[in-house]
Amino acid sequence: MKIALFSSQNYEKPFFNQFALQNPxxxxxxxxxxxxxxxxxxASGFDSICAFVNDCLDANVITTLAEMNIRCIALRCAGFNNVDLPTAKAHGITVVRVPAYSPEAVAEHCVALMLTLSRxxxxxxxxxxxDNFDLNGLLGFNLFKKTIGVIGCGKIGQALVNILNGFGANVLVCDPNVGEGNYTQVNxxxxxSQSDVISLHCPLTEQTHHLIDEAAFAKMKDGVMLINTSRGALVDSKACIGALKSRKLGYLGLDVYxxxxxxxxxxHSGEILQDDVFSRLVSFPNVLVTGHQxxxxxEALSEIARVTVDNLLAWKNNQAIKNQVI
Structure with missing residues (x-):
């Protein structure tokens, strides 16, 4: 089976090659x-494609893939909001994903953003x-006994809850799909309104698009910290700028945009960025952005490669695929 892997990076090739060698x-x-x-x-001449989070899989692209007789789209990520699922289904194309490669990786990075901003x-x-050892301007705050709100408590959200409990934080969770746990469920x-820190861990859907907008900021405490390691469009970036300027938003940590x-x-280090909104966001001293890392x-890259290869083998051999989207 010939697989076209798009958006490839040098750092992931060794992991995919390792599992590909085991499956000639x-x-x-x-x-x-x-x-x-x-x-x-x-993609012409291939049997399937492997795509990543920012690849375009809209109706036109999927229709073209179908015309090339490609019948499997293997996503090497958890999210699938970039895929036109109805079009894929109409063309009989199977879509598979990697739903949980390493929840702890994302949760730990989330805490790294919190600690970097707070300290x-x-x-x-x-x-x-x-050689400047002056402490003025570096005053931070403890996570201990702070109220931290987690919006979305799937595998990543739960991994974050476990870490925050270790810090002695008061954890609030908003997720209609979870039961009781070591947190307080709230709407x-x-x-x-109650959180000192808010962290987003929900999928991007029509209902969650711009979940954090101007109206949401108005309900938050002054000086709140917002962390987004989930999907960029959960947050209205222009509303963020307004909240930062008014100091409603005291700290902003983004791994997505x-x-x-x-x-x-x-x-893009040798270029002039054309995205004025992004340039304005990173100009604030209390904003920290990492590039979807x-x-x-x-551990996560190894698991992504393993599960992706397993998904492709299951599809090739007409076996049940537990990670099938459609």
Whole structure:
């Protein structure tokens, strides 16, 4: 089976090669290009494609893939909001994903953002390199006994809850699909109004698009910390700018961004960024952005490769696929 892997990065090839070598019936070809309307022709001659979070799999791309007789789309990520599922289903294309590669990786990165913002370690690092040991401007706060709201408590959310309990935080959870746990379940309005820190861990749907908007910020405490390691479009970026300017939002940590497909996973250091909203966001001293690296651990990459290969083998051999979306 020939597989076209789009948006490939050098760091993931060793992990996929490891599992491909164990299954010689799979032949993976790596394409650095993102899958979109301009590059979909590169999938010609393949049996299936492997796509990532920012690849374009809209109706036109999927229809073109179907015309090339491609019948399986293997997502090497958890989210599938970039896939036009009705079109894929209409063309008889199977879509599989990696629902839980390493919940702890993302949860730990989330806490890293919290601690970096609260203790200003990124600023301290730069000061010390310049022999500046002044502590003024670096005053932080404890996570101990703080109220931390977790919106969405799936595998990643639960991993975060476990960590926060270790810090001695008061954890609130808003998720209608979970039962009792070592947290207090509340509705969204209560979570927004009571939390000192808010962390997002829900999928991107029509209902959750811009879940955090101007109205949501109005319900929050002054100086609240917001962390998003889930999906960029959960947050209205322009509303964020307003909340930062008014100081309603005291700290903002982002590992995702709603227009990240044109920015992340690429080196733009020699360019002038054309995204004025992003440029304004990162200009605030209390904003910390990482380029969608929450998943980026050895353990997670190994699991992503293993599960993706297992999904493809199950599809090839007409076996039940537990990670099938459609």
């Amino acid at each position: 019936e799979l032949e993976i070809t790596y394409f650095e290009e993102k899958l979109n309307h301009q590059t979909v022709a590169m 200003k370690t990124h600023k301290a690092y730069n000061r010390v390199r310049e 969204l309005d209560m979570l927004l 709603e227009q990240e497909s044109e920015l992340f996973f690429q080196n 929450g998943f980026f651990t050895q």
